[in-house]
Amino acid sequence: YLTGTEQSHYHFRSIQDDTIVTNKTVTTAKQADATFVANSQATLKLKSLIDGDVHTIKIKGTSNGTEHSTTATTQASTTFNSFLTGTHASHDLLGAIKTLLEARQTASDTEFDGKWYLNSYANSIQIRRTTESNAVVVDAEPGSSVTYKYFQLSGLGGVSNDALETFQDEVTTVDLLPLESFHNHTVKILNSSTAEDDYYLKFVAENGVGGYGYWEETRARDVSPGLDNTTLPHELANTGATTFTFGPITYKERKTGDTTTNPDPSFVGKKIACTFFFNNRFGVLAEDNVILGVANDNYNFFSKSALTAIDPDPVDLNVSSVRPVRLFEVLPSPQGLLLFSERQQFQLYASDASDITKATALIRPLSNYEMEPNVRPVDMGTTVSFISKVPGYSKVFSLALRDVEQTPIVVDISKAVLEWLPDTVDFMLTSPQNSLVMLIDRDTSYMYSYRFYNNGQEDLFQAWTKWQVPGNLQVAEVLNDDVTIVSQHEDQYTLGIISLDELPSGNVVSTSSSYTGNVPLDMATRPVSPDPGNVDAVVYDETNDITKIYVPYTPIDDKEAIMLLTVPTADDGTDAELDSDQGYWATAIERIEPSTNYRYFEVKGKFTDYADGIVVGYGYDLEVTMPKFYFQQGQPGADYTATLIINRIRLSAGRSGAIRFKIKPTGSNEWKDVQHTIEA
Numbered sequence: 001y002l003t004g005t006e007q008s009h010y011h012f013r014s015i016q017d018d019t020i021v022t023n024k025t026v027t028t029a030k031q032a033d034a035t036f037v038a039n040s041q042a043t044l045k046l047k048s049l050i051d052g053d054v055h056t057i058k059i060k061g062t063s064n065g066t067e068h069s070t071t072a073t074t075q076a077s078t079t080f081n082s083f084l085t086g087t088h089a090s091h092d093l094l095g096a097i098k099t100l101l102e103a104r105q106t107a108s109d110t111e112f113d114g115k116w117y118l119n120s121y122a123n124s125i126q127i128r129r130t131t132e133s134n135a136v137v138v139d140a141e142p143g144s145s146v147t148y149k150y151f152q153l154s155g156l157g158g159v160s161n162d163a164l165e166t167f168q169d170e171v172t173t174v175d176l177l178p179l180e181s182f183h184n185h186t187v188k189i190l191n192s193s194t195a196e197d198d199y200y201l202k203f204v205a206e207n208g209v210g211g212y213g214y215w216e217e218t219r220a221r222d223v224s225p226g227l228d229n230t231t232l233p234h235e236l237a238n239t240g241a242t243t244f245t246f247g248p249i250t251y252k253e254r255k256t257g258d259t260t261t262n263p264d265p266s267f268v269g270k271k272i273a274c275t276f277f278f279n280n281r282f283g284v285l286a287e288d289n290v291i292l293g294v295a296n297d298n299y300n301f302f303s304k305s306a307l308t309a310i311d312p313d314p315v316d317l318n319v320s321s322v323r324p325v326r327l328f329e330v331l332p333s334p335q336g337l338l339l340f341s342e343r344q345q346f347q348l349y350a351s352d353a354s355d356i357t358k359a360t361a362l363i364r365p366l367s368n369y370e371m372e373p374n375v376r377p378v379d380m381g382t383t384v385s386f387i388s389k390v391p392g393y394s395k396v397f398s399l400a401l402r403d404v405e406q407t408p409i410v411v412d413i414s415k416a417v418l419e420w421l422p423d424t425v426d427f428m429l430t431s432p433q434n435s436l437v438m439l440i441d442r443d444t445s446y447m448y449s450y451r452f453y454n455n456g457q458e459d460l461f462q463a464w465t466k467w468q469v470p471g472n473l474q475v476a477e478v479l480n481d482d483v484t485i486v487s488q489h490e491d492q493y494t495l496g497i498i499s500l501d502e503l504p505s506g507n508v509v510s511t512s513s514s515y516t517g518n519v520p521l522d523m524a525t526r527p528v529s530p531d532p533g534n535v536d537a538v539v540y541d542e543t544n545d546i547t548k549i550y551v552p553y554t555p556i557d558d559k560e561a562i563m564l565l566t567v568p569t570a571d572d573g574t575d576a577e578l579d580s581d582q583g584y585w586a587t588a589i590e591r592i593e594p595s596t597n598y599r600y601f602e603v604k605g606k607f608t609d610y611a612d613g614i615v616v617g618y619g620y621d622l623e624v625t626m627p628k629f630y631f632q633q634g635q636p637g638a639d640y641t642a643t644l645i646i647n648r649i650r651l652s653a654g655r656s657g658a659i660r661f662k663i664k665p666t667g668s669n670e671w672k673d674v675q676h677t678i679e680a
Helices: 080-085 093-106 575-580 608-613
Strands: 010-015 018-023 041-046 054-060 067-073 115-120 124-130 135-138 152-157 164-167 186-189 199-205 213-218 234-238 244-248 272-278 281-286 289-292 315-318 327-332 337-341 345-350 361-367 384-390 393-400 409-412 427-431 436-440 446-454 459-468 472-479 482-489 492-499 522-525 538-541 546-550 561-565 585-592 599-604 614-618
Touching: 010 272, 018 272, 041 080, 041 152, 054 093, 067 093, 080 093, 093 115, 093 124, 093 135, 152 164, 272 327, 281 327, 289 327, 315 361, 384 427, 393 436, 427 472, 436 472, 446 472, 492 522, 538 608, 561 599, 608 614
Parallel strands: 115 135
Antiparallel strands: 010 018, 018 234, 041 124, 041 164, 054 067, 054 152, 115 124, 186 199, 199 213, 234 244, 272 281, 281 289, 289 315, 327 337, 337 345, 345 361, 384 393, 393 409, 427 436, 436 446, 446 459, 472 482, 482 492, 522 614, 538 546, 546 599, 561 585, 561 614, 585 599
16 A cells, blocks of 8 residues: 655544554555346245135246246145145145246256255245256255356236235335345345335344344445455554554445445545544545545444435535635634645535534635645644745745634735745644744755744734754654654654753753753753663773763764763752853764774763763754834834934843854845954
């Protein structure tokens, strides 16, 4: 199933410990239609028994063959049981039929070739024919691998011709069925001349063979039993702390009806673009169709009954539009389900504000904005953010819903940084509680973030920032106010965490394998031994006066790192804290040991005495473009035409390295360093 060669070929939907994996390049399929030979079985139902009644049976071995008949006349002592099970050639119904069939085979009548199975029950006789060697057998069952064969049968009995009823594959009403039959005997109930009210019943024998039992609804004998699981979305399940299993999902089979009364879901023969869970239903998007499965019955896209429509039945809708529509993603909303395509947005909702069902489901268009189909829109809590790409750069829009009959409010939140966001961004994530939207370019090491502050009525603060991390970004998510990122460098993938709201203040305290506090370093880690018990995590080379610091990942080629001294746990809160030299840092250079191929960081000097407080990682620069200053004199608005002279700006900085200021004159593209003034 995993035949896609690009990340955009897949869609992922995670629910608790399970992830639904969709290959968007695979065309879905159903299982092959079942094989069924029409008119290969017949039922004779005895309704009444009167002395002297004549019952006539007519049988044709082929559709154009010669019709042969036989009769059985009841006697005064005849009972239902004896008439249906007796073998007398002229007084018992079973015997008369058996005698006719044996006579035709004895006469080498090829139209009656094959093996005929005769079974008697409470008020009926069942006849089946197979392609096996010629024989007529009573009270035997065909094997599971036999091939059935066509024949025609009709019959009548009694003075008014109503003492005997016969049928083969179908009846008009259910009251024409016999009380007993063989196990899995399937009959089509026509009801009327239209196909929309047909349904199918099969007999369930209590002993699994025949006799006493009941009729229950089932599917047609020649219809596909269901979907081909190998072509549909698969499941990646987390089965343990470090174990996962991947494989096809077992989708429920069609239990009732046929392709008219219980049709295949519309995604069969198409490519699925997205999966989702909504309103207690598992759903998929395929081209311009949205399909919701049976309520509270995951992975079931077939109705439970063809007799009547009920609310939990699947919902299968087409998005009608004057524009080409190819749906690719969904998001829940207070009014229903938002549907996204490349050029148009829609909403699926219930017409009566109740649960979405086949009777109440409606789709209406919302807006007409171009979207990037390979970047999923994200939920911002009360709004939705999505990306639109134009040649050379990307735009980010915010969509806010109003009442069901009103158009949404759509705002370009990237207007202030027009043409700043590259057109290569391919992933977006959000943290509503932190008022954060982040964009990732997975071919680079850059992340673009948008944060705002809303007082409940309007945005009072908005800011765009650009982060650069070591290595190439693969994916990121916000968990518990931390941005968890996966980056790739050298031949490794690294899992990192960036705190969103923790200020770089207070002590950084090192434990044996980790640290607490905010370390202003990327890929920060405590030293880790490459060979525990044989090699220390921090080693001093007295000959060259250098300290080797081993780390759990492969250092990045030709990239300098930083060794930072923190407070060891044992020294925290004691007088020894002063001796930890907290905050001291030194340049660390990536090296390879020739004899072992161990990768490590090299720092000039001896630092083994500080091994329990060392943290090593990659430093980064923080660049902030200050907002423009305008003159305002106690009234709303600002004078942006006057010449403004600023004498002094006071800034407060927390934990940081050296700070440098630059200024760019109006009309210039060149930033110039601001020189500090030497005090007199």
